[in-house]
Structure formats: structure tokens, C-alpha cells
Amino acid sequence: MSAYQETVEWMFQQLPMYQRQGAQAFKKDLSRTLKLAEYLGNPQQQFKSVHIAGTNGKGSTAHILASVMQQAGYKVGLYTSPHLRDFRERIKINGQLIPKKSVTTFIKDNKDFLTEHKLSFFEMTVGMAFNYFAEEKVELAIVETGLGGRLDSTNIITPEVSVITNIGLDHTAFLGDTLAEIAKEKAGIIKNNVPVVIGEKQKDTTAVFTEKSKKSNSKMIFAQDLNSKNHTTDLKGEYQNKNLQTAVATVNILRDLGWDISEESLTNGMIAVKLNTGLQGRWDVLQEKPRVVCDTAHNVEGLKLVLEQLKKEKFRQLHIVLGTVNDKDLDSILPLFPKSAFYYFSKPNIPRGLEAGILQKKAGSFGLKGEVYSSISNAYEAALHNALDEDLVFIGGSTFTVAEII
Numbered sequence: 001m002s003a004y005q006e007t008v009e010w011m012f013q014q015l016p017m018y019q020r021q022g023a024q025a026f027k028k029d030l031s032r033t034l035k036l037a038e039y040l041g042n043p044q045q046q047f048k049s050v051h052i053a054g055t056n057g058k059g060s061t062a063h064i065l066a067s068v069m070q071q072a073g074y075k076v077g078l079y080t081s082p083h084l085r086d087f088r089e090r091i092k093i094n095g096q097l098i099p100k101k102s103v104t105t106f107i108k109d110n111k112d113f114l115t116e117h118k119l120s121f122f123e124m125t126v127g128m129a130f131n132y133f134a135e136e137k138v139e140l141a142i143v144e145t146g147l148g149g150r151l152d153s154t155n156i157i158t159p160e161v162s163v164i165t166n167i168g169l170d171h172t173a174f175l176g177d178t179l180a181e182i183a184k185e186k187a188g189i190i191k192n193n194v195p196v197v198i199g200e201k202q203k204d205t206t207a208v209f210t211e212k213s214k215k216s217n218s219k220m221i222f223a224q225d226l227n228s229k230n231h232t233t234d235l236k237g238e239y240q241n242k243n244l245q246t247a248v249a250t251v252n253i254l255r256d257l258g259w260d261i262s263e264e265s266l267t268n269g270m271i272a273v274k275l276n277t278g279l280q281g282r283w284d285v286l287q288e289k290p291r292v293v294c295d296t297a298h299n300v301e302g303l304k305l306v307l308e309q310l311k312k313e314k315f316r317q318l319h320i321v322l323g324t325v326n327d328k329d330l331d332s333i334l335p336l337f338p339k340s341a342f343y344y345f346s347k348p349n350i351p352r353g354l355e356a357g358i359l360q361k362k363a364g365s366f367g368l369k370g371e372v373y374s375s376i377s378n379a380y381e382a383a384l385h386n387a388l389d390e391d392l393v394f395i396g397g398s399t400f401t402v403a404e405i406i
Contacts, residue, residue: 150188343370
């Protein structure tokens with residue numbers, strides 16, 4: 001095992017991490033992140049940033065903005081989560097992954113402090129990212145929250161703009177079980193006198209955002225109120241239109257603040273998101289004949305949009321490779337899936353993965369029929385084997401399901 005692999009293994013093992021373990025890893029407190037930041041010399045104060053929260057679309061919006069700012073000639077840091085294949089996807093500058101050496105050096109140099117203060121996986125990753133961005137002198141960092149907003153480890157920055165894409169019922173165990181309660185947590189990234197862009201107007205959340213922005217004296221803009229023209233993008237999901245609109249609204253505010261972003265940079269940045277940032281897993285077409293599409297959507301709002309688009313595709317038979325985590329509300333998710341498809345049920349290879357047999361049984365009660373497979377890759381191989389050239393294979397249900405195929 002390489003030094004890099006050992007380091008990442010240590011980070012994953014030592015520390016509870018929400019993505020893999022669920023509730024016990026969720027810390028309702030920023031004090032440790034602040035302690036770490038102070039110990040590192042407050043790197044978060046050494047670069048300008050844009051902070052993005054929301055239930056769906058925050059990762060795509062972050063990548064779109066990073067692409068546009070790169071195109072405009074800036075040195076851009078990008079912090080997102082989770083990763084698909086390599087931990088380093090979380091921390092990039094101008095589309096390049098953080099070097100393995102930077103990961104191992106950061107942990108080696110700070111291991112005593114990290115262990116002594118019992119920092120979580122996410123807290124130390126935020127420290128690593130901000131430290132790297134400061135060392136490399138990025139001009140702007142696009143920072144995506146992990147979970148929620150108010151108490152998220154990333155919430156120690158004072159950005160140029162705060163962005164909240166939308167609010168859906170996800171992670172209700174931590175964030176509250178109404179849209180208004182969840183909106184309150186996400187609104188925690190709104191800072192005094194910092195403008196805020198809201199991606200979608202939703203009747204249950206508008207009042208929450210309006211109140212918080214008034215209190216914070218923050219100018220609030222609803223992205224969908226802008227008459228922005230349709231931009232072309234290399235991201236193929238129809239749902240990206242909302243994210244593009246949110247990105248345009250954010251760019252307009254950055255321009256007002258003096259950032260030099262030409263219309264050409266905006267257009268070219270949106271055409272080359274994947275090329276500039278390496279974004280994967282959003283309506284990704286992996287091959288034709290049979291056509292294979294994967295998407296990381298995993299909650300009601302996200303899946304609704306993806307499955308709507310799936311309906312518009314032309315195919316003889318639809319094959320769906322499905323794997324989810326064990327804390328998803330299957331009663332609200334499974335009814336969205338088409339009964340006419342053939343399913344390949346399997347368990348993502350993480351502790352939080354839902355047993356394939358349980359998924360099959362639950363899916364059966366909603367009229368979804370299919371077989372159980374011992375792994376995601378076996379399920380995928382079977383789907384490819386069974387599919388004819390004019391069929392379509394869709395892979396989804398969880399970020400972790402897609403990660404194993406990509």
C-alpha cells in the first residue's frame with residue numbers, strides 16, 4: 001500500500017464520517033474546525049470564496065462556477081464532496097487534483113493535533129483544503145457545504161457571495177423534517193452584508209431566507225427571477241438548466257463586486273465544465289449500443305428530474321442497476337421508478353449500503369421486478385449482458401452505486 005493510500009485509509013478509519021456511517025458522525029458544533037483553522041494560521045482568511053449550500057445541484061453549480069472563473073483567467077480552488085473514485089477529487093485547483101504528496105504531508109505534519117482533538121474526517125478534510133488553497137494562493141475558492149450549512153465545517157469562511165440552490169427533504173435525521181426547518185439550517189451560511197443567491201423560489205422556504213437576509217443585511221436574489229438566456233453546456237442533465245441559472249446570478253454579483261468575467265468567459269466556461277473541472281456522474285453517458293447512463297441523484301427531488309428525463313429517452317427495454325444506502329426513505333423514492341424496467345438490485349460497498357435482498361423486497365411491493373446481485377459491478381455486467389443494442393441501461397440510486405461503475 002502506498003503512503004498516500006495508507007494516509008487516506010487512516011483518515012477514513014480513525015474517524016466517524018457521515019457518508020459512510022450515518023448519524024453518529026454528525027457533529028453539531030464548529031468549535032473543533034475553528035481550533036484546527038487557528039492552529040493552521042487561519043488559512044480561510046487568505047483567499048476569497050463563494051459558499052454553496054442546498055439539497056440538490058450544489059455540486060454541479062460549484063463546478064459550473066469554477067469552470068467560468070477558470071475561463072475568466074483566475075486561479076480557482078474547488079472544494080466538493082463526496083468523491084467518486086479518489087479522495088483527491090474533493091480538493092482541486094483549476095481542475096487539477098490536490099497532489100498525493102500534499103495529502104500525506106498535511107496529515108503527517110498535523111497528525112498529533114488531529115488525533116488529540118478528535119477531528120472528524122470532514123473537519124480535517126476542510127482544514128486540508130483551506131490550507132492547500134492558501135499555500136497555493138488561489139484567487140477564488142468555490143466551497144460546497146457537506147451537510148446542512150449553519151454547523152457545516154466549511155462555515156468558517158466569509159464569502160463574496162453565498163448560494164443556496166434549493167431545499168428538499170434529505171438528511172432529515174440531522175436537519176429537521178420540514179422544508180422550513182431544513183431551510184433554516186442551510187440559511188446558516190448567510191453572512192452579514194454578504195449577498196445571497198437563492199436558486200429556486202419554494203413557498204415553504206422563501207420566508208425563512210427573506211427573514212435571515214434582512215437580519216444579516218444581505219442583498220438577496222432569486223436566480224429564477226433573472227431573464228437569463230439559455231446557456232449551452234456540456235452537462236447533459238436537463239436539470240442543469242436550474243444550476244446554470246443559479247451560476248449566472250452568482251456571476252452577476254461577482255461582476256458587481258469587481259471580478260472581471262466577460263460574457264465570452266461565461267459562455268465558454270459553461271460549455272467546458274467537464275473539461276475544466278473533471279465533473280463526473282451527472283447524467284453521464286458511458287457508452288452507446290446499448291446506451292448506458294449513470295446519475296448520482298439519490299433523493300426525491302433529484303430522482304424525479306432524472307427519471308423524467310429517462311422517460312424521454314428512446315429504447316426497447318430499460319435495465320436499471322439500483323443500489324441505495326440504508327437511511328433513504330424508500331417509500332417516497334421507489335414509487336418514482338418505472339415498473340416497465342428490469343431491475344438489478346445490489347448493495348453499494350460501504351457500511352451504510354442497503355442489503356440487496358431488502359431492496360428487492362421493498363421494490364417488489366411497488367411493482368418493481370428484478371434480480372439480486374452480489375455486487376454493483378456484477379449487477380452492471382449482467383445488465384450489459386442482457387441488454388440489446390437498442391436498450392438502455394441506467395445506473396443510480398446512490399453516489400456510491402455510480403462510483404463503483406465509473
